Amino acid sequence: MARKKQIIIPIAILAIGIGAYIGFSSMKKPPEEKAEVDNTPIVEVKNITVMPMTMKVSSYGVVKPKYETTIVAQVSGEVVELSDTFVRGGLVKKGQLLARIDPNDYHAALIDAQANMASARAALETEVAQGKVAEKEWQQITDTSPTELSLRKPQLAQELANVKSAQAAILRAERNLQRTEIRAPYDAMINSRSIGLGSFVGVGSEIGMLLGTAVAEVRLPVADNQLQYLINQGLQSKVNLSGTFAGEAIQWPAEIVRSEGVVDDNSRMTYLVAEIQDPYYLNDHNQESALPLRFGAYVTAKILGINIEHASIVPQYLVVNNQVALLDSDSKLHYADVNIVRQEGGNVVINKGLLDGDQLIVSSLDYPVEGMKLSLVTDVQDEQNDNSSTSAEKIDVVNNENEGE
Incomplete structure (x- = not known):
């Protein structure tokens, strides 16, 4: 009996251990399978836009x-009259009276010159008559040819000279009388006035300064390396001027009419001169509501230059050795050779090597290799959103089952 117990007990313990092992093994969860990791580089892209472009050269100046x-x-003489418009900022028309100097002395001088003219003409007529009498008397005395002195020709020449001198005196007196009236030589704005009513002026005394309102000019400095983007070095090019008037941003059209032809010693710039017709809109009645371009105003300028048929703008840092990284239709890396026309700030203008709709890679790559497979940020985000939606749906199903139980 004791022997049977010694045999049965170990067997029972072994059976219990095996049963416990099997029970615990059935309770252990199997290890979850790990998802495959996608190591494809993720990039961000920007679509290329190719369109016609007009090159513009920036400048600035003062009107x-x-x-x-x-x-x-x-x-x-004494200033006896001043026009009401002869004040700083006044607008005057060509020929308009600005001031008048006392003309009385010059009227008297003209009358005196006219009197001298009358006397000279009378003396000339008398001398002509005396010459004819002398000629007749000579013919009655002798048949020989008379001398010029006997015919009083020297006296006649003297009287002719006196008449011409009197004519010159009249012209001088008339001119001086006209000069007593100070008139505007062209349509202008009064910049300054140096005289007052009753003041005395002498020959050469400054009366005032006029600014012509028909045409305004702006000297525009342009760097030598920018002239290549202008047609005919900018001559006859259109210009858009920008400035402010009463706090409002305004634009005015202009045109390059000439180049000063030299490089400035200090700035090393070439100066182009732009003209603006009727800057105060005094003659264009259709532009009465337009704001004037005032003298002395500071303006910025955009000079229109050459046209590029197929141009695109790319950030400069994305161009390396005249190449840009593109994402091709197979989602692979492709390096395109490009031709840079111009640099504008942090961008460059490209006219060859890119097509409209090309996907330019704007994010950095650690080890870029031509033809390597790439993924878009948007595709990865869409996939993550899909996975999140699927997981959420599974959780909802489990929750619903638990609630049903």
Whole structure:
């Protein structure tokens, strides 16, 4: 009996151990399978836009009149009249009276010159008559040819000279009388006035300064390396001027009319001169509501240059050795050779090597290799969103089953 117990007990313990092992093994969860990791580089792209483009060269300048004139007195005398518009900022028309110098002395001088003219003409007529009498008397005395002295020709020449001198005196007196009236030589704005009513001016005394309002000019400095983007070095090019008037941003059209032809010693710039017709809109009645381009205003300029049929703008840092990285239709890396026309700030203008709709890679790659497989950020995000949606649906199903139980 004891022997049977010694045999049965170990067997029972072994059976219990095996049963416990089997029970615990059935309770252990199997290891979850790990998802395959996708090591494809993820990139961000930007679509290339190719379109016609007009090159523009930026510049700046100050608006000045094409003509400005300092008016000085050509006769002396007291200022007896001043126009109401002869004030700083006043607008005057060509030929308009600005000031008048006392003309009385010059009227008297003209009358005196006219009197001298009358006397000279009378003396000339008398001398002509005396010459005819002398000729008749000579013919009655002798048949020989008379001398010029006997015919009083020297006296006649003297009287003719006196008449011409009297004519010159009249012209001088009339001119001096006209100069007592100070008139505007062209349509202008009064920049300054140096005289007052009752003041005395002498010959050469400054009266004021006029600024012509018909045409304004702006000197535009342009770097030598920018001239290549302009047609005919900018001559006859259109210009868009930008400035402010009463706090409002305004644009005015202009045109390059000439180049100063030299490089400035200080700035090393070439100066192009742009002209603006009727900057104050005084003659164009259709532009009465337009804001004027005032003299002295600071403006920025965009000079229109050459046209490029197929141009695209790319950030400069994406161009390496005249190549840019593209994502081709097979989602692979492709390096395209490009031709850079111009650099504009942090961008470059490219005219060859890119097509409209090309996908430019704007993110960095650690070890880029031509033809390597790439993934878009948007595709990865869409896939993650799909996985998240699927997981959420599974959780909802489990929750619903638990609630049903």
